[in-house]
């Protein structure tokens with residue numbers, strides 16, 4: 001009997017796209033009246049980034065945006081997730097609007113729409129105006145109003161042309177990297193500042209969603225990076241460490257945003273006296289109805305008890321694991337497990353995979369203009385299959401944005417790590433689609449059947 005296998009297709013209208021972020025690709029951070037961001041400052045501080053790399057040029061997208069949109073169209077993308085640099089719009093962070101900054105994003109959005117590519121706009125992807133950091137930044141409770149003011153400027157200018165808005169990209173990384181471990185801007189290292197910055201990020205998220213409900217007519221959500229934590233052993237210590245790590249990364253942001261409270265481990269097992277008592281009105285502000293959530297998935301963490309500060313938990317390298325250039329284990333099953341967990345905990349809110357990808361050592365552009373990146377192709381294939389499996393288990397996954405469209409500035413790691421499906425020659429700014437881009441184009445054109 002002939003066995004007919006239905007093609008592994010994705011739901012009708014599944015949004016196939018790619019993601020970037022302003023500071024990582026644009027360059028020209030101070031052009032046309034823009035103000036400096038904390039990343040302009042941080043990268044220009046000696047020793048903060050690999051090779052002292054900065055975002056001064058990056059992929060020169062600020063000047064090459066039109067060719068980049070043409071490139072997206074040539075790949076058949078249906079959507080493009082990008083972020084707006086707050087300090088291009090409001091050079092001092094609040095008050096005066098820099099029209100030229102607004103015009104850049106307005107032109108970009110119009111160009112995307114003219115090619116049938118849906119824009120998915122992230123308001124905050126880590127590049128806080130330096131002027132606001134001078135006023136305390138995420139440690140100042142007023143930032144909820146500052147962020148809502150910025151969001152409102154953007155909503156009024158672009159809502160309708162932009163129909164999917166994101167408030168924050170990864171509050172966990174902003175906090176853990178910028179305030180606890182100091183690896184990311186603004187480079188603080190304080191157990192006491194960390195909960196305050198984290199809570200103000202979520203208050204700002206809530207204020208921006210509330211402002212959107214007054215002005216916008218479409219959809220708004222939150223993007224989080226979450227990572228399944230698997231206990232290294234069944235020992236009580238490892239199980240407790242895994243529970244702490246799960247609460248700290250995976251529950252800390254979606255719980256207050258959707259459920260209206262923080263996981264108890266944050267106060268009781270991690271921050272202790274460094275965890276302030278928050279007022280009820282803060283929880284009410286943070287818990288705003290979301291139209292969708294975005295999940296950024298890269299890897300899992302097999303977790304054990306360690307003496308790390310203050311989490312007392314750490315990842316165990318897997319002897320038989322495959323690892324990317326950023327030291328992340330390739331573990332697609334973790335994505336399926338995580339999506340099912342999120343569905344069960346948060347009520348199957350429409351979900352986009354807003355980032356997924358990998359840095360592997362890519363060969364140079366070959367003479368025939370090819371960049372062979374089989375490891376990245378394999379990574380994308382496995383993770384799209386994992387998403388398909390989650391959909392089969394009832395998860396409402398609406399789209400997938402590969403990280404990233406272009407090789408770009410990997411924050412403190414500079415240009416040393418390449419995540420793009422398109423190679424960038426930083427000397428000439430030439431873009432060359434890698435084999436993974438060709439593969440992804442076919443996946444999109446076949447609605448996933450070719451995967």
Ligand SMILES: OC[C@@H]1[C@@H](O)[C@H](O)[C@@H](O)c2[nH]c(CCc3ccccc3)c[n+]21
Nearest residue numbers: 021169170173225296298355403410419
């Ligand atoms: O590291 C690759 C990408 C970044 O280039 C994106 O800007 C950022 O949204 C993003 N998040 C993650 C996962 C969370 C994470 C970020 C940085 C360091 C460790 C974990 C990976 N990535």
